[in-house]
Amino acid sequence: MKPIVIIGAGIAGLQAANVLYEANIPFILIEKQAQVGGRVQSEHFQGFILDHGFQVLQTSYPEVQRSLRLKDLDLSYFDAGAYLWLDHTWTSFYSPWQHTFALFQAFEKGIIHFSDLFKLAKLWLRIQWDATPETNLQLSSWEYIKSLNFSNNFRESFLKPFFQGIFLDNQLSQPASLFLFYLKQFLEGKAAIPKAGMGAISQQLLDVLPPSCVRLGVEVKSLENGKVELSNGEVLDYHKVILAANPTAAATLLDIPLAKGAILQSKTFYFSADKFENEGKLLHLIPQNEESEILHFTCLSKINPHCAPQGKVLMSVTTLKVDISEGEVLREMEKYLCQGKLNWKFLKAFSIPESLPKQGFWKHIKQKAHKKGIILTGDYTQYPSLQAAFASGRLAAESAIS
Numbered sequence: 001m002k003p004i005v006i007i008g009a010g011i012a013g014l015q016a017a018n019v020l021y022e023a024n025i026p027f028i029l030i031e032k033q034a035q036v037g038g039r040v041q042s043e044h045f046q047g048f049i050l051d052h053g054f055q056v057l058q059t060s061y062p063e064v065q066r067s068l069r070l071k072d073l074d075l076s077y078f079d080a081g082a083y084l085w086l087d088h089t090w091t092s093f094y095s096p097w098q099h100t101f102a103l104f105q106a107f108e109k110g111i112i113h114f115s116d117l118f119k120l121a122k123l124w125l126r127i128q129w130d131a132t133p134e135t136n137l138q139l140s141s142w143e144y145i146k147s148l149n150f151s152n153n154f155r156e157s158f159l160k161p162f163f164q165g166i167f168l169d170n171q172l173s174q175p176a177s178l179f180l181f182y183l184k185q186f187l188e189g190k191a192a193i194p195k196a197g198m199g200a201i202s203q204q205l206l207d208v209l210p211p212s213c214v215r216l217g218v219e220v221k222s223l224e225n226g227k228v229e230l231s232n233g234e235v236l237d238y239h240k241v242i243l244a245a246n247p248t249a250a251a252t253l254l255d256i257p258l259a260k261g262a263i264l265q266s267k268t269f270y271f272s273a274d275k276f277e278n279e280g281k282l283l284h285l286i287p288q289n290e291e292s293e294i295l296h297f298t299c300l301s302k303i304n305p306h307c308a309p310q311g312k313v314l315m316s317v318t319t320l321k322v323d324i325s326e327g328e329v330l331r332e333m334e335k336y337l338c339q340g341k342l343n344w345k346f347l348k349a350f351s352i353p354e355s356l357p358k359q360g361f362w363k364h365i366k367q368k369a370h371k372k373g374i375i376l377t378g379d380y381t382q383y384p385s386l387q388a389a390f391a392s393g394r395l396a397a398e399s400a401i402s
Contacts (some may be wrong), residue, residue, distance in 0.1 A: 002239040003213075004400045005228050007220050007253070008039025010195045011386060012377040013207035013244030015067060015393025016400075021209055023401055028236060029209065030228070032219040035199075036206050036248060039355070040386075042197025045348055046272075047309035049197040053352040054296075054318045057201065063390035067113040067202060074195035080186065082288040084111065084157045084338065092280050093158055096120065097187045115155045120187075123148070127184045141167065141361030143287045144176030149389040161285035162186075165296045168264040168320060168356045170288050175359055178383055193304045201386075208383075223253050223374070240400045242375045244393065246354050247365070254368045262361035263380075266295075267322045267351045269329050271315040278302065286336060294332055295323050315344060321336065322351045375399050398400045 006013045006022060009031035020027040028383070035041055040103050041052040057077065059070060064269050081094035081102070093111050095103035106112045139147065145159055160172070166182055194200040206214070219231040223243075228236040243250050251258040276299040283296045297317040301308035308314040317329050326346040357380030369376040377396035382388035 001026055002237050004240045004242060004397075005030065005085055005236055005238040006242045007223075007228070008038070008246070008249070008378075009033075009036040009202075009206070009214070009216070010243035010244060010378070011202065011244065011389035012210075012379065012396070013038075013242070014202060014395035015390050016242050016244060016377060016397040017213070018067070018205055019394050019397035020400070023397075024384075025397075025401055026213075028215065030215045030218055030220060030230065032217070032249075034217045035202075036148055036214075036216070037199055037202030039352060040198050040202050042047050042199030045270075047312075048272065048314050048347060049307040050196045050270050050314075050348055050350070051193075051268075052350050053355060054264060054298075054316050056191040056193060057198065057386065058189050059192055060146060060185055061385070061387035061390070063394065066393070067390050068285055072204065073192075074111070075192035075202055076195065076204075076306075077281070078193075078283070078303055079281045080189040080190065081280065081282055082158065082162060082280050083278070083280070084161075084287065085287055086111070086153075086157055090278075090284060090336070091206050092282060095187060097124070110153055110179075111157060112154045113151045116150050119148055119150060122220075123180075123183065124187055125178050137211070139176040140171075140173045141176050141179035142172035144179055145172070157287065159288050161296070164288055164384055165283065165285060165318070168266050168295070169358075170320065173279075173358070174384075178359065182245055182387075183266045193300070193307075195304065195306045196387075197307065204356055209343075220253060240373075240375060242377055242396045242400055244368060244377045244396070247357055247362075247378065247380050248354060249292070250369075250378070254372065254374070256365055257367045258365075259361045262358055263354050264356040264358060265320070265322055265351070265353045266355040267319050267349060268325065269349045270319045270347040271317070271330075272308070272312050272347055273315055273342075273344045274312065276302070276313045276315065284336070291331070294319050294329065294336075297333065301325065320394075322353070348363065359383055385388055 003026040006016050006029045017029045042049055083090045084093050094105045115292050222229045281303045284296045285296050295318045300316050301314040330342055345360045375396045377392040378390040381392050
């Protein structure tokens with residue numbers, strides 16, 4: 001039997017390979033990079049563990065629970081909440097669903113009102129029945145948030161910057177259904193980081209697979225007439241093809257232009273410091289305005305002590321502006337930390353040109369793949385999340401088997 005060829009060893013491609021392997025179906029997994037994982041990679045640098053962009057693992061995702069051995073990842077957890085920038089100081093805000101006592105502090109500080117809590121409760125009841133990210137709601141996330149009539153403080157100091165950080169989009173233009181999906185995760189789930197970084201997720205999926213079925217550092221040159229031609233000269237006959245490459249590479253292989261604005265980009269900077277004083281394991285959310293270039297920052301070693309060498313802390317700072325320098329980032333951080341010159345050492349920055357796909361841009365690429373008999377997979381074929389990456393990979397493999 002000819003193998004099923006999987007092009008791309010991101011999460012969706014690795015998941016597809018795992019499903020095929022468990023079903024004893026022959027496959028070959030091809031990845032042009034030397035490492036698997038796509039966006040979900042980590043690297044060791046000067047004793048630190050640096051993820052390729054700021055990422056977290058939502059452990060409440062059904063596909064995550066189904067597909068990963070979470071215990072083996074040795075997870076460290078964020079607190080559910082965030083630090084908010086109010087009146088030129090940082091104020092902690094915790095999820096009212098998971099930290100009841102902290103709710104009274106939030107009332108006292110004016111972050112949230114009783115009316116907000118009532119509206120959140122009504123919203124929570126609604127999403128118990130329907131929090132499907134692909135539901136056809138016509139409003140954008142920001143239009144929907146405004147329609148809920150939360151207090152100005154809660155909307156502007158928490159909801160808006162929190163979801164700008166999730167969507168990597170200052171305009172919150174993603175569909176309202178996606179906002180509801182992520183809100184449910186925030187209220188009910190837990191965000192975590194593996195001890196060895198987010199790349200441990202990809203590595204766990206790879207370790208199951210026979211090395212003979214995996215080709216790394218090899219690029220697909222053409223995909224025609226039942227054959228895959230590789231950059232090393234190898235030509236593979238295939239039974240079916242699962243195209244699990246990133247959207248840009250998939251569009252190139254399918255010879256179709258990618259719509260402008262279909263993918264959001266970001267840049268994450270890593271710095272080392274001797275110390276960072278904060279109590280909670282939280283993100284610091286920076287309100288977006290004309291003067292702000294940063295979405296959020298956090299002390300990652302406060303959440304996962306293993307990501308920094310002893311005596312040092314690891315700071316991550318994420319921005320939507322990919323041409324910003326570390327010097328500009330530090331100058332803005334000094335303003336928000338109310339200090340003089342920060343004694344932070346720059347480690348490394350990761351520009352992620354394909355950080356997050358936007359919904360509503362993928363009709364033509366899906367049609368072209370279907371016409372050519374190619375099974376398309378990746379979170380962009382559903383909605384941006386690890387849940388969708390795992391789910392789409394599994395569904396692609398099941399489709400190839402049937």
